[in-house]
Amino acid sequence: MNNKNLNQINISIIVFIISSTLGLLFSTAINASEDKHGDEPAHEIELVLMADSLAQKMGVKTKSVQPGSLEVSARLYGSIVTDPASxxxxxxxxxxxxxxxxxxxxxxxxxxxxxxxxxxxxxxxxxxxxxxxxxxxxxxxxxxxxxxxxxxxxxxxNYNEVWAELKVFPKQLPSISEQQPVVLGVQGAAEESTIEHLLPSPNEMPYILAYAKIGNTSGLWPVGAAIKGDVIINRSDVSMMIPKTSIQAFEGNSVVFVKNGNEYRPEPVTLGRQDSKNVEVLSGLRIGDVIVSENSYLFKADLEKSEAGHEH
Missing domain, CATH: 2.40.50.100 (RNA polymerase II/Efflux pump adaptor protein, barrel-sandwich hybrid domain)
Structure with missing residues (x-):
């Protein structure tokens, strides 16, 4: 065989090898792409888009996840009375x-x-x-x-200072003592004070009276008005705490809506101890996450409406 024929054979072999290799590479790229698409979830990612301007109009409020203290309290009721010295x-x-x-x-x-x-x-x-x-x-x-x-x-x-006169019944007595903090509330006003005195009730009534002083220069604490007092009987520090108003039930989980720009995404959370307003978060969130703290039900309703539309 002459050199010319030998060169033609070599060139043919090289072309075949290159063609086969390119074909194999092209086929592998397609399969990888198909595998990638095959791994994607079949449903859309669940989130709600809402501009900040609309969220503000809808009364949506947010806050950052932080550590805090849970406060277990006992609820007392009574009335506002005049400061005897005034x-x-x-x-x-x-x-x-x-x-x-x-x-x-x-x-x-x-x-x-x-x-x-x-x-x-x-x-x-x-x-x-x-x-x-x-x-x-x-x-x-x-x-x-x-x-x-x-x-x-x-x-x-002089009504610049008045007193909260709160009734403490026998079953509450073990938890109530002087110098305990108490959050007082009347319609339109709230103030933290301290129980200064515990005194027997007049006429041998079946309770004792707890007295806490209230500043009243605003005039929002009228004498004779009904009042409630939440006496703090225990405080517990927790690593993450959120308002109860931020939690919604969705798809069998307790979820919190986490804000990222205009996106609000439901994040399942594991909850721990709680008081009347806040709850401990054990998992599902991180310190610094911005969550919807008020009117989170709007986002839950939007997701449920979207799912109902997809079913039809």
């Missing part, structure tokens, strides 16, 4: 005739301000009946020309 029933020092009245019901007065003028029966000299402290006149029993005769002429009260 209520005075004003009388004249000496019996006599009321010659002038300067204060009427509802008037705000300053400490030392003249409420009325009385002429003494003994000396026939006039003297002033004054306000013992700054406050408001809540009762008036003095009129010009009347005799004072030791009666209460005015009642003056």
């Amino acid at each position: 209520l005075s029933h004003v009388r004249a020092r000496f019996d006599g005739i009321v010659t002038k009245v300067n204060a009427n019901l509802g008037k705000k007065v300053e400490k030392g301000e003249t409420l009325a003028v009385v002429e003494s029966n003994q000396s026939l000299k006039a003297y002033s009946v004054t306000a013992p402290f700054s406050g408001v006149v809540i009762a008036r029993h003095a009129n010009e020309g009347e005799l004072s005769n030791g009666q209460v002429l005015f009642s003056v009260a």
Whole structure:
């Protein structure tokens, strides 16, 4: 065989080898692609898209997952009463005739301000009946020309501080003591205070009374109003804590919606201890995750609506 024929055979062999190799590589790439597509889930990834502007209009609120303290509390009920040190029933020092009245019901007065003028029966000299402290006149029993005769002429009260008077029944007594923190609540207001006194109830009622002071310069704590108090009886530190309002039941799991940009994704969580407002998270979230803390039901409803549409 001459060299020319030998070269042609060699070239043919090389072309065959290259063609076979390229064909094998092309076939492998297609199979890998098919395998990759075959591994993808058959359903769509579950998430809800919502712009921040719309979320704000819908009342959606978010917060970052952080450590915290669970507070186990006992609920007490009672009413708001006047601070005894801030209520005075004003009388004249000496019996006599009321010659002038300067204060009427509802008037705000300053400490030392003249409420009325009385002429003494003994000396026939006039003297002033004054306000013992700054406050408001809540009762008036003095009129010009009347005799004072030791009666209460005015009642003056200062409501800048009031007391919560809470009933503690026997089954609650082991958990309640002085100096415990208590979160007080009345419609439209809440404040943390401390139980300062535990006293027997009058008339031998089957409970004792717990007293906690409340600042009332805002006027949101009216005397006589019904009040509730959550006495903190135990605190437990937890590594992750979220509001109960953030949790929804979805597809048999407790889920929390995690926000990432405009995406809200349901994440199954394992829950632990809880108090009246918050719950411990054992797994499913990380510190710093931004979750929907209020109105998370909107996202659950959107997912359920989407699934119902796919079924049809």
